[in-house]
Amino acid sequence: MPLTTAPDTLPTRIGTEILNLLLPHHRTTDPVPAPVRVPAQAFPHQLRRIDAFVRDGAPIVFTLPGFPCKSPNPAKVLGHLPDQGERLSLTFLNTLCTKIERIYPPGARVIICSDGHVFGDLIGVPDDHIDAYADDLRTQIGRMGLHRLSVFDLRDVLGDLPHDAKRSHVHERYAPTLEALRAEIRSDSQALALYRGITRFLVEDTADWTGTRSALQRACRQRAYGVIQRSRAWGDLIAEQHPRAVRLSIHPQPIGAPKFGIRLLDAPDAWTTPWHSAALRRTDGTWALMPRAEAARTGRLVRQGGKDSHFDQSRAACR
Numbered sequence: 001m002p003l004t005t006a007p008d009t010l011p012t013r014i015g016t017e018i019l020n021l022l023l024p025h026h027r028t029t030d031p032v033p034a035p036v037r038v039p040a041q042a043f044p045h046q047l048r049r050i051d052a053f054v055r056d057g058a059p060i061v062f063t064l065p066g067f068p069c070k071s072p073n074p075a076k077v078l079g080h081l082p083d084q085g086e087r088l089s090l091t092f093l094n095t096l097c098t099k100i101e102r103i104y105p106p107g108a109r110v111i112i113c114s115d116g117h118v119f120g121d122l123i124g125v126p127d128d129h130i131d132a133y134a135d136d137l138r139t140q141i142g143r144m145g146l147h148r149l150s151v152f153d154l155r156d157v158l159g160d161l162p163h164d165a166k167r168s169h170v171h172e173r174y175a176p177t178l179e180a181l182r183a184e185i186r187s188d189s190q191a192l193a194l195y196r197g198i199t200r201f202l203v204e205d206t207a208d209w210t211g212t213r214s215a216l217q218r219a220c221r222q223r224a225y226g227v228i229q230r231s232r233a234w235g236d237l238i239a240e241q242h243p244r245a246v247r248l249s250i251h252p253q254p255i256g257a258p259k260f261g262i263r264l265l266d267a268p269d270a271w272t273t274p275w276h277s278a279a280l281r282r283t284d285g286t287w288a289l290m291p292r293a294e295a296a297r298t299g300r301l302v303r304q305g306g307k308d309s310h311f312d313q314s315r316a317a318c319r
Contacts, residue, residue, distance in 0.1 A: 015050040016040045017103050018060065021096065027261035029190060029252040038255055045258045049246045053106075060100065060108040063238050064093070064248040064262070065231070067137060067151075068116035069130045071276045072123070073207040075293045078278050080129040081136050084302075084310035085274030088287055089264035090137070090146055097148035107148065111245065112137065113238050114153040117163055118170060119230040122223050123205060127163040157237065167230070174233035181225055181232075190254060191228075197251075197271050199224040205276075265289050279310040 019040040026038070040047060053060040067086065070077045077083075093110045101107035114137065116130035134153050141149050158166045176184075185191045202220035209216045239247070246260070250273055253261035264274065267289040277289040280299050299311030 012047070012051060014054050014104055015047050018050050018054075018100050018108075019043060019046055021099050021103075022046075022260065022262065025096075025263050027250075027252045027263040028255055029193065029261075030255050042255050043260065044256065046246055046260050049244065052244060054104065057106055059106045060104070061242060061245040062108065062110045062248050063113055063152075063242050063245040064110055064250070065113040065115050065234060065238060066250040066273065066275075067112050067114045067134075068118075068275060069120065069123075069125045069133045071201075071205045072125050073205045075207065076204065076276055076278075076291045078292055078308040078310075080125075081133060081307065082140055083274075083279065083308065084287075084304070085265065085277060085279040085289055086137065087140055087144065088279060089274050090141060090149060091144065092264055094144075094146040094148050109148045109150065110248070111242060112149060112151045113234070114151055115231070115234050117154045117166060118234045119167075119227050120163070121167065122226045122230070123202065152238075152241075157241065170233045170237060171230060174236040175229040176232055178225060178229065181229060194251065195224055195228060198227050201271070201276065202227070281310060281312045281314070283313045 023038065023040065028038075050060055067082075067089075070080045070082075090112075093112075097108040097110060114134045116125065116133060117127060120127055120130050134151060138151050140146075141151065154163075154166045154170070158169060161169070181191075185195045199217070199220050202223055203217060206216060206220070235247075238245075247258060249259040249261045250264065251259075251261055251271070253259045265279070265287055267277070272289050274289060278292040278295045280288050280290055280295040281302075282288060295311040299313045302309050302312050
């Protein structure tokens, strides 16, 4: 049967279809009215990268920095290991790859770039907790048969060097200067929003502060600069290690930005992630992310495999 589509237009058509699978989950900073659907052509960076894989007939590679470790604030999370929130998010990402495979047989894979060690000292999480979290992610991926996912962290680049040495190496080689970052935050609204969002998370994640609230906010504002510096450094290292990959982000991104913001699960706050929250199963069977203390008020705690897993509203009615 003769081809009905010219060979040189085929990658663009397939690339558009693939990107259309991601668009319902796009997490953006731009105000978009609910009925309006942003066309795939508004994302030229992602289309170019996807098309390059399609032209080669190769699996599409996505990199997703995130899944660093659990928040150290026990009012927000169930513990320091992955739970149902992570399992649901991992399943979502694997299912997305499966959907891509249905329209593009070479398929896709997501490399989860676990960044806990990059800034663990700045967010107050012990390195052994970060190792345990990333190791358990790998275990969960294998146990659930999510073969289209993998985990990449600093150990894959710098081996068994001490954690502080790894952080210093990444910061010195890749991070922007503090002066340049401050200037960007003063002049760029998106950078300012990120800075404020990270500052808020640092304040919320501090559970053992004994000083004043204003002193805590000052300290977190300073640490936020370091977190952004290290995050930028991690992003550059990922780009160096995976130069062709399509870059995803768990943070909201402007339409058309080089990074594609993606929502993993439903949450009232666009910045909420599984590692800053607990999962709640609603009475209608849908899932949402929220602080542990809030979920505990409306749902009953469920344990799986001997560990706290999530909250369930339907079980709360039985109490």
